[in-house]
Amino acid sequence: MIYLFLNILASSIIFLVFKLFDKFQVNIFQAIVVNYIIAYASGFAAYSQPVNWTGLATYSWLPGTVFLGVLFIVIFNLMAITTQRSGLSVVSVATKMxxxxxxxxxxxxxxxxxxxxxxxxxxxxxxxxxxxxxxxxxxxxxxxxxxxxxx
Incomplete structure (x- = not known):
């Protein structure tokens, strides 16, 4: 039940942050890219196994993950722009639906x-x-x- 609560809380806070980006004149794209860099660093720091950097390019899942990463950045940009133009309630309901x-x-x-x-x-x-x-x-x-x- 705690994970459901945290999921709802996080998905609601993201729209508030997008709304605040407009208020404080934050560049949306830069904020999202910095968020990805911090998420990467946090994941890398928390991963306890050794990383095979030389064999990374040979994995079959790499193109899909790169595509998903680009897609997430585009979608987050669209969510932020829509939140700023349409308001929190419209985007929140549309995302949930x-x-x-x-x-x-x-x-x-x-x-x-x-x-x-x-x-x-x-x-x-x-x-x-x-x-x-x-x-x-x-x-x-x-x-x-x-x-x-x-x-």
Whole structure:
């Protein structure tokens, strides 16, 4: 349970940090790259086995890890820019709901039974992301449409 709490805490704090980057005029790309360097140094310091630097280029997993590293930097940049432009709630919900894509992929790739409840859940998640991202024009008076969405 503690790991779940720490995961939720960390994923929430990252959006607050991205919002603060805008406030304090921090360069997003530089901050993310410095974060990766610190993460590398911490991992290297914590690793207790000897590292085979000469054979590193021969490992078959190296291109995939380099690709994932670049992809993570790009995604974190996009998350930071979106947080600064759209706000914390929109990005936070969209990130949490991004699990819909792997679930849909799993249904198709593994040829799982696409029960009605699974499809309704995926569609509801996508609709929820859309509804959270829509900007309110006048939020002082709720309309009748709001009550339908609550149901």
């Amino acid at each position: 991004s699990v819909v894509i792997p679930i849909a992929f799993g249904l198709i790739y593994y040829r799982e039974n696409a029960a009605t409840l699974k499809i309704v859940g995926i569609l509801a998640a996508l609709i929820a992301v859309y509804l959270v991202s829509v900007k309110k024009q006048d939020s002082s008076k709720p309309t009748k449409k709001i009550w339908y969405f609550l149901f």
